[in-house]
Amino acid sequence: MKIRPLSALLGVALALPALSRGEARDYIIAPSRPDKLVVVDTEAMAVDKVIRIKDAGPTPMVPVLSPDAKTVYAIVNRSESVVKIDLESGETLARVDFSTPERRVKALFGMDISPDGSTLAIFQTPVKLGTTHYEVEPTSIAFYDAETLELKREAPSPRQITLMMYSADGAKLYAIGRNLHIFDAQTGEMIEERPIQGWENDKRTPPDVLAVWSQYESSGVMSIPFYSFLLDKEPTDPEAGRTGLFTLDRETGESVMRDVEAMDVFYFSTAVNPAKTRAYGAYNVLQSFDLTTGKPIKRVALPRSYYSVNVSSDGKIVWLSGALSDVAAYDAETLERLGHVDLPEGASISLNSVRLFSRPD
Amino acid sequence: MTSLSRLLLATTAVLLGAGAARAADGAEVLDSACGACHAREEGGYDRIDAVRKTPEAWDMTVQRMGRNHGVSLEPEERAAVVRYLADTRGLSVAETEDWRYILEREPVAQDLGPNARMSETCGRCHSYARVALQRRTPEDWRHLVNFHLGQFPTLEYQALARDRDWWGIAQNEIMPFLAETYPLGEAPPAADLDLSGEWPVAGRQPGRGDYAGLLTLTATESGHDAALRLDFADGSSESFTGSGALYGAGEWRASLASPEREIRQVFALKEDGVLEGRWFELGRDVVGGRLTAARAGEGAAPRILGVSPGRLRAGETAEVLVTGVGLTGELQLPEGLTAEILSASDREVKLKLSAPEALGAVSLALGEAAAPEPFVVFGALDRISISPETAISRVGDGGGPIPRTPAQFEAFGWLNGPDGAPSTEDDVFVGRFPAQWRTENFDAAAEAMRDADYAGSIDQNGLFTPGVAGPNPERPMMANNIGNLKVVAEVEDAGRSLQAEAHLYATVQRFVDALIR
Numbered sequence: 001m002k003i004r005p006l007s008a009l010l011g012v013a014l015a016l017p018a019l020s021r022g023e024a025r026d027y028i029i030a031p032s033r034p035d036k037l038v039v040v041d042t043e044a045m046a047v048d049k050v051i052r053i054k055d056a057g058p059t060p061m062v063p064v065l066s067p068d069a070k071t072v073y074a075i076v077n078r079s080e081s082v083v084k085i086d087l088e089s090g091e092t093l094a095r096v097d098f099s100t101p102e103r104r105v106k107a108l109f110g111m112d113i114s115p116d117g118s119t120l121a122i123f124q125t126p127v128k129l130g131t132t133h134y135e136v137e138p139t140s141i142a143f144y145d146a147e148t149l150e151l152k153r154e155a156p157s158p159r160q161i162t163l164m165m166y167s168a169d170g171a172k173l174y175a176i177g178r179n180l181h182i183f184d185a186q187t188g189e190m191i192e193e194r195p196i197q198g199w200e201n202d203k204r205t206p207p208d209v210l211a212v213w214s215q216y217e218s219s220g221v222m223s224i225p226f227y228s229f230l231l232d233k234e235p236t237d238p239e240a241g242r243t244g245l246f247t248l249d250r251e252t253g254e255s256v257m258r259d260v261e262a263m264d265v266f267y268f269s270t271a272v273n274p275a276k277t278r279a280y281g282a283y284n285v286l287q288s289f290d291l292t293t294g295k296p297i298k299r300v301a302l303p304r305s306y307y308s309v310n311v312s313s314d315g316k317i318v319w320l321s322g323a324l325s326d327v328a329a330y331d332a333e334t335l336e337r338l339g340h341v342d343l344p345e346g347a348s349i350s351l352n353s354v355r356l357f358s359r360p361d
Numbered sequence: 362m363t364s365l366s367r368l369l370l371a372t373t374a375v376l377l378g379a380g381a382a383r384a385a386d387g388a389e390v391l392d393s394a395c396g397a398c399h400a401r402e403e404g405g406y407d408r409i410d411a412v413r414k415t416p417e418a419w420d421m422t423v424q425r426m427g428r429n430h431g432v433s434l435e436p437e438e439r440a441a442v443v444r445y446l447a448d449t450r451g452l453s454v455a456e457t458e459d460w461r462y463i464l465e466r467e468p469v470a471q472d473l474g475p476n477a478r479m480s481e482t483c484g485r486c487h488s489y490a491r492v493a494l495q496r497r498t499p500e501d502w503r504h505l506v507n508f509h510l511g512q513f514p515t516l517e518y519q520a521l522a523r524d525r526d527w528w529g530i531a532q533n534e535i536m537p538f539l540a541e542t543y544p545l546g547e548a549p550p551a552a553d554l555d556l557s558g559e560w561p562v563a564g565r566q567p568g569r570g571d572y573a574g575l576l577t578l579t580a581t582e583s584g585h586d587a588a589l590r591l592d593f594a595d596g597s598s599e600s601f602t603g604s605g606a607l608y609g610a611g612e613w614r615a616s617l618a619s620p621e622r623e624i625r626q627v628f629a630l631k632e633d634g635v636l637e638g639r640w641f642e643l644g645r646d647v648v649g650g651r652l653t654a655a656r657a658g659e660g661a662a663p664r665i666l667g668v669s670p671g672r673l674r675a676g677e678t679a680e681v682l683v684t685g686v687g688l689t690g691e692l693q694l695p696e697g698l699t700a701e702i703l704s705a706s707d708r709e710v711k712l713k714l715s716a717p718e719a720l721g722a723v724s725l726a727l728g729e730a731a732a733p734e735p736f737v738v739f740g741a742l743d744r745i746s747i748s749p750e751t752a753i754s755r756v757g758d759g760g761g762p763i764p765r766t767p768a769q770f771e772a773f774g775w776l777n778g779p780d781g782a783p784s785t786e787d788d789v790f791v792g793r794f795p796a797q798w799r800t801e802n803f804d805a806a807a808e809a810m811r812d813a814d815y816a817g818s819i820d821q822n823g824l825f826t827p828g829v830a831g832p833n834p835e836r837p838m839m840a841n842n843i844g845n846l847k848v849v850a851e852v853e854d855a856g857r858s859l860q861a862e863a864h865l866y867a868t869v870q871r872f873v874d875a876l877i878r
Contacts, residue, residue: 108515127512127514131398132407132408133504133507134504134507135507159517159527159528160517160518160523178524208523208524210518210520210523301837302838304838304839
């Protein structure tokens with residue numbers, strides 16, 4: 001494939017440092033319907049690779065990169081299987097089907113790999129399938145050997161968990177549910193809970209959170225928008241509805257719930273820059289936030305809806321994707337649109353998690 | 362024909378009693394096909410005998426067994442087993458009374474649960490009526506709730522679910538409420554009646570007007586042949602033929618067609634022998650009409666089915682058609698209203714009515730048969746309103762498989778009543794009035810998106826036809842032709858222009874549809 005440098009495509013809009021041999025380069029991996037993982041070379045602004053996965057439909061959902069970025073795991077097959085894929089060859093190395101004829105098990109949104117690359121943690125929600133009736137079973141977190149995909153252990157967990165993220169040292173596993181649940185990554189025991197829906201209940205309605213986009217790679221900070229209403233204001237007051245940002249730093253373990261602006265638009269998801277100073281939210285607008293002051297900075301209209309946000313490793317580009325079938329670049333400072341890459345066959349990315357990773361050039 | 366309307370046609374055809382859908386066959390299908398998994402024990406078939414519901418609900422179950430569990434039935438087998446289940450495990454008409462709008466696809470209805478918890482838990486995805494039209498054992502309600510989360514695992518992540526302990530609430534509040542409110546009880550016996558005969562009908566198709574007519578039913582081996590003639594007050598007529606069947610205790614379902622359109626009838630056979638319900642166009646169920654019918658003939662209890670028009674302006678004369686059965690009694694009028702009988706039969710009486718002064722709402726009768734609605738003699742309207750006050754239309758067509766869903770509006774005329782104040786309980790409903798119709802942007806956001814220009818258009822019969830589906834490159838963000846609209850009606854009455862507004866959400870397609878929404 002002929003690689004055209006991004007600067008040639010975008011003129012002088014981007015002042016990227018020239019890459020030297022061995023320097024890391026950002027790639028984006030986007031699952032698209034019905035069976036594809038599409039790797040985009042962000043420097044070349046081109047599709048680098050299309051990996052097709054057998055029996056993956058209707059769409060692969062959550063991709064997770066191994067720490068060395070040589071292997072990608074993905075939830076596939078109506079959320080009932082996980083596959084391990086060699087990123088270079090595109091070959092499926094291993095697969096586990098969670099369900100049996102007697103028991104259907106879905107893994108909806110939550111999966112992460114331990115920092116040492118040894119363990120894959122997957123949130124699972126099962127139902128027992130009797131001949132004439134179903135029985136909902138308790139949810140759990142399943143820990144798989146990342147090499148063999150053998151089940152190592154299971155730990156009970158609260159229901160309604162979406163995103164999961166290991167702490168940087170691998171000791172803890174964070175899970176977003178109705179609150180932030182923190183598990184001992186070794187034993188699977190829940191060791192701490194911090195309020196999300198329970199936050200500031202004396203002042204506001206319980207925050208509403210829909211966190212289904214795993215996109216914390218470049219910063220190590222998980223960021224989730226949430227929405228609530230202040231109790232001391234009339235619901236018709238434009239200032240009554242509030243947008244908040246939850247952040248969780250996998251390095252320090254610090255989590256913050258903060259009110260950032262009046263709720264005049266929705267963001268489907270947000271992401272934080274590597275310097276941890278800015279957050280970006282997207283849906284029908286792209287918005288930047290100053291995380292040091294907790295205030296909005298700038299907002300621009302988008303030509304269509306985008307669901308997911310990633311920030312480049314150097315913090316200079318915001319990548320939007322999801323909903324339809326492209327990955328679009330925006331200047332992280334000016335929020336000016338720089339360009340986009342169309343995915344093959346116009347296949348929809350839908351609400352799948354889109355991940356950013358770096359590897360040596 | 363689109364694939365969707367073919368699907369609806371196939372679905373509808375099941376509830377016809379068409380072909381050899383006899384009860385004995387239904388019992389055989391139940392035993393061989395259903396009984397293969399649903400063990401027959403002392404209390405009957407596992408699960409199947411723990412439930413009573415409407416013919417539509419049984420058909421949805423049989424459909425799901427085919428779609429999700431590979432139960433393969435020939436169309437006539439499916440029809441037979443649905444009919445048998447509806448006959449043996451159905452609801453009484455009284456049990457369905459408050460919720461029939463969902464079976465009738467009545468567009469002017471408000472679906473309300475008994476409290477916010479039930480509305481948010483059940484009515485969030487489907488009508489609450491769908492719940493209230495079922496009876497189950499406590500164990501079976503528990504199975505049903507388990508099925509919901511088991512089949513739709515994202516359910517507990519959706520809005521109005523993710524903000525609470527959904528599964529805890531479902532187990533500890535919803536299941537006990539359902540078990541107590543809608544217990545299994547006893548199935549009413551199937552009516553199994555010969556409905557053959559002539560049934561004079563009266564009713565109204567919103568947007569087109571009042572009609573009278575005749576439904577002729579002839580019993581066949583598997584149900585009834587049906588012929589329907591509608592004579593509209595505007596002078597037009599339409600004749601339909603088809604077939605139907607009576608399910609369970611009194612659920613009449615029929616499919617008929619005229620050269621122009623196919624319709625479906627969803628009527629209840631009431632205790633007093635009257636058929637009452639709604640007919641609607643197949644694939645465009647917003648268009649249709651309510652209808653009441655009573656069987657004519659010797660011994661028919663005198664009954665007025667309709668009076669059209671149901672109003673008279675003081676100082677004027679009007680020809681009024683009274684439709685019914687056994688209309689042999691003496692005309693009874695209030696003081697101040699005079700009548701000339703233009704023609705009279707036991708099914709139809711034509712009157713020329715006049716009144717010098719406004720009388721308000723009065724009663725008309727022929728012998729013991731009273732008109733079902735008050736007759737109104739008025740001078741001038743005090744106000745108008747639009748029905749429905751809030752409506753939904755849906756984009757469609759545009760190359761996609763889903764047709765557009767229009768919205769039908771009517772202008773209602775009102776008197777303030779004895780208290781002289783508008784919008785109070787004693788207001789007098791005068792009837793429907795022709796109006797000038799238009800749409801406007803509902804608010805500033807709609808104005809900015811120019812919704813009124815894109816979302817569709819309303820004709821002078823109050824029928825709003827939405828725009829085509831799909832992204833529109835002319836609109837910001839390629840928005841669909843959706844819109845937030847104000848519907849405005851203007852009625853000229855006695856030299857005054859009266860105006861009313863309604864709210865129309867011109868929204869996206871209904872991508873998942875079911876016999877019971």
